[in-house]
Amino acid sequence: MPAGAGVEEGRQKAQACVACHGPDGNSQAPAFPSIAGQPRQFIEMSLIMFREGRRINEVMKPIVDKMSNADVRDLAQYFAGQTMAPPARKPDAEVAARGREITEKNNCVQCHGPRLTGQQHIPRLAGQHKEYLLAQLKGFKAAKRADFDGTMTSAAQALSADQLDLVADYLSTLSPP
Template sequence: MTLKQLLLVLFTAAVLPVQAADIAAGQEKAQTCVACHGANGNSTVSMFPVLAGQSARYLYLQLRDYKEGARSNPMMSPMAANLSKEDMQNLSAYFAAQKPVLIDFKADPERVKLGFLKAEENLCSMCHLGGMKGQNEIPKLSGQHYDYLVKQLTDFKAHTRTNDAGNMSAVSKSLNEEDIINLGHYLANLH
């Protein structure tokens, strides 16, 4: 990432007013989200991400990207298309305030170990922080569904997901299929 790109990301993050959100309005609007993302944002379907406890800023940016076409998904893009800025802020604040529950995933201990080593090698905690807890516009990865994690890493590698200022695309280009599987086991196993 160049200094210019980093400054652009930091400036953009600084001007996003997520803090003025109405959690109660977000909860009401979130009723539409339950079918895929589960009660309180705790998805029980591994292809849909857990939203509970995720950073409000990250969630807002993803909704905005779906709405504006910077991120595309046949289910989410139409869902976000008619959301107002206020709706996106309220939804983001609501899901961020929810407590995530443990996902039901039986990780392979050897793959967890290899995934940890690959995460260390790629310096994942530099952005996602220790325990992969995330921060601001950097998502929380710990406790996320395995299938969702593998899909996102695969999409970044294939450049079919590109709403990341190039950071994840650059990191994932050196990953092979086994690396992605191992990282999925490691990350889904974190709580």
């Protein structure tokens, strides 16, 4: 299959995602994650985890139920190729300094990348909605959001509720490179 062959199929299949994730994967609603520019492998893994019921979400469940592996590949390729919109808010200097310190001290950058833009099966955090990030971090800390290999459930344990809020705020204001 030539490179990019799935993109047109992905664009058509992505019509089913527009209502929540936005026309190009940049969602307007803070409860819905933006998926534009996420690593292809992370999108594939997420869809498969929803489909297998390992990551439990009532909204995504009916959407992935009948998805074939080819659908998963096409959709992941399409959204990974979209450009993430710039963050809606500017960073506050103090929040930015404290948020950066937390991500460095807790090794978030080791996995999510020096600019927190994700890699392979690890998601981009930079520029994601604060509400969404905070909900996921609380979910990991409470062991309610199952994760691929358990590393996030343990990474979230080290942070207090205040630190989770601070880090989610900071991450949401980071611009894409």
